[in-house]
Amino acid sequence: MAEFPNADGQSLRGFLNMVSTRFPEELVRVPQRVDSRFATTAVAFELERAGRSPVLLFDDVDGKGMPLVTNVAANRKLLAACLDVEPGDLPTAFRERAMSYLPCETLDRAPWDEVVIEGADVDLTKLPIPLQFTVDAAPYITAGQITARDPVTGVDTTGFHRLMLKGRNRLGVSLHSRRRMHEFHRRAEERGHGLPAAVVIGVHPLHYMGSMTYAYPPHVRKFEIIGGLFGEPYRLARCGIEDLEVPAGAEIVIEGEILAETREPEGPFGEFTGYASYRSTQNVFVAHRVRMRRDALFHSVVSGMAKDHILISCVTREGEILNALKRNLPNVTAVHVPHSTCGAFVAIIAMKKIAEGEPQMAVMATLGTELYTKYVIVVDDDVDVFDINDVFWAIATRVRAEKDIFFVPGAKGAILDPSSDPKDFTLTKMGIDATRPSGRDFAERLVISEEERTRARDILAAAGATLG
Numbered sequence: 001m002a003e004f005p006n007a008d009g010q011s012l013r014g015f016l017n018m019v020s021t022r023f024p025e026e027l028v029r030v031p032q033r034v035d036s037r038f039a040t041t042a043v044a045f046e047l048e049r050a051g052r053s054p055v056l057l058f059d060d061v062d063g064k065g066m067p068l069v070t071n072v073a074a075n076r077k078l079l080a081a082c083l084d085v086e087p088g089d090l091p092t093a094f095r096e097r098a099m100s101y102l103p104c105e106t107l108d109r110a111p112w113d114e115v116v117i118e119g120a121d122v123d124l125t126k127l128p129i130p131l132q133f134t135v136d137a138a139p140y141i142t143a144g145q146i147t148a149r150d151p152v153t154g155v156d157t158t159g160f161h162r163l164m165l166k167g168r169n170r171l172g173v174s175l176h177s178r179r180r181m182h183e184f185h186r187r188a189e190e191r192g193h194g195l196p197a198a199v200v201i202g203v204h205p206l207h208y209m210g211s212m213t214y215a216y217p218p219h220v221r222k223f224e225i226i227g228g229l230f231g232e233p234y235r236l237a238r239c240g241i242e243d244l245e246v247p248a249g250a251e252i253v254i255e256g257e258i259l260a261e262t263r264e265p266e267g268p269f270g271e272f273t274g275y276a277s278y279r280s281t282q283n284v285f286v287a288h289r290v291r292m293r294r295d296a297l298f299h300s301v302v303s304g305m306a307k308d309h310i311l312i313s314c315v316t317r318e319g320e321i322l323n324a325l326k327r328n329l330p331n332v333t334a335v336h337v338p339h340s341t342c343g344a345f346v347a348i349i350a351m352k353k354i355a356e357g358e359p360q361m362a363v364m365a366t367l368g369t370e371l372y373t374k375y376v377i378v379v380d381d382d383v384d385v386f387d388i389n390d391v392f393w394a395i396a397t398r399v400r401a402e403k404d405i406f407f408v409p410g411a412k413g414a415i416l417d418p419s420s421d422p423k424d425f426t427l428t429k430m431g432i433d434a435t436r437p438s439g440r441d442f443a444e445r446l447v448i449s450e451e452e453r454t455r456a457r458d459i460l461a462a463a464g465a466t467l468g
């Protein structure tokens with residue numbers, strides 16, 4: 001597998017080199033020409049159906065002369081390797097390191113300064129931007145990390161926001177998660193101007209993970225959180241829009257602004273819910289300048305319910321929920337936000353219950369932490385939260401519906417959740433206490449000891465049988 005040149009360890013290329021060296025079976029290269037319409041997405045989904053989530057590198061998309069990298073964040077093993085931990089320790093490692101903010105380092109030059117295209121020469125249609133689903137209104141830049149500064153405090157942020165290709169220099173954008181970028185734009189508009197912003201394409205997966213954090217002090221920069229994840233200052237460089245700083249290792253930087261008082265149709269787009277989404281804040285980004293590496297890689301996130309789209313949300317939500325729960329409930333042992341529930345809507349919590357009422361505390365703290373989560377299931381620590389069969393077994397055998405299931409009506413839900421109220425996006429949230437009652441005997445769980453399991457494996461090996 002080819003090495004990627006000029007690869008700083010904090011860059012997407014650095015990540016690709018790590019994968020090709022340490023996990024060569026997790027990098028699939030497609031040398032033949034593929035169509036930007038549907039092909040890259042279909043390949044990722046086909047692999048996913050077969051239980052595989054490798055990084056995909058398409059050398060030739062529509063003959064546009066720029067390779068496309070996708071499915072970068074679809075694999076817990078690779079994300080865990082970025083933090084040098086085992087996959088089971090990923091949420092805890094993420095949670096701990098995301099809180100050790102490190103000041104950034106600003107470099108004088110960056111490789112994305114090699115090619116600079118300005119004004120009327122800007123033409124985003126030259127990028128190999130895929131059309132992913134038949135419902136999509138247009139090709140979408142799905143790996144655009146938008147960065148901008150708070151017009152009031154000057155503190156910057158960075159985050160993924162979908163970008164619909166509308167023309168050579170015009171992108172539709174939806175800020176529906178209504179976190180910092182939405183608020184910064186609202187503050188800019190209130191002051192009568194647009195929001196200067198840069199769309200950064202092609203950064204390391206630890207950047208995406210850090211960009212998904214939300215429960216942190218307002219004076220902290222997300223770039224400082226990302227530095228904490230790297231365990232060293234994040235290297236940035238100043239681009240040409242206002243005094244914005246962007247990652248020095250990035251592939252492509254598109255400078256421009258999110259316009260004030262301008263709303264245009266945006267979408268539909270195949271969203272993480274597995275549905276076409278027609279809900280959007282309908283903002284518009286206009287590009288003034290593009291900077292990129294001479295051999296730039298175009299990064300795209302596989303959209304819809306692909307693991308590439310969702311896994312980062314699973315891990316970062318697990319980290320944020322663990323973070324909130326551990327403050328009051330040190331007996332919480334694990335949190336899982338499954339991919340099959342769109343990486344958002346269900347959280348499963350394991351605890352070593354000491355007193356009745358603790359599962360209810362865990363449910364309330366989780367719902368108060370994560371707006372996207374609407375169903376919280378609490379199990380005992382003998383249940384593997386990452387094994388949905390085990391969780392369903394606990395619900396089937398430990399829940400008395402009349403007392404263990406409770407509802408929170410009228411709660412704020414996610415805009416993109418198709419079951420939330422179309423006018424105000426509220427819905428009913430639910431907690432399920434699937435723990436055994438404490439203080440009295442309960443049915444004894446059947447177990448096969450580790451010793452017997454080892455003996456069984458030896459018997460099978462001697463019989464020439466494999467375990468799949």
Ligand SMILES: Cc1cc2nc3c(=O)[nH]c(=O)nc-3n(C[C@H](O)[C@H](O)[C@H](O)COP(=O)(O)O)c2cc1C
Nearest residue numbers: 157158159160161162174175176177179180181212
């Ligand atoms: C692949 C991916 C795509 C996303 N697309 C959007 C989007 O189009 N609009 C949005 O508001 N949030 C989107 N999000 C969620 C935001 O990136 C996330 O809420 C982030 O923390 C927002 O950052 P901010 O606080 O700087 O606004 C996406 C997340 C992922 C992982």
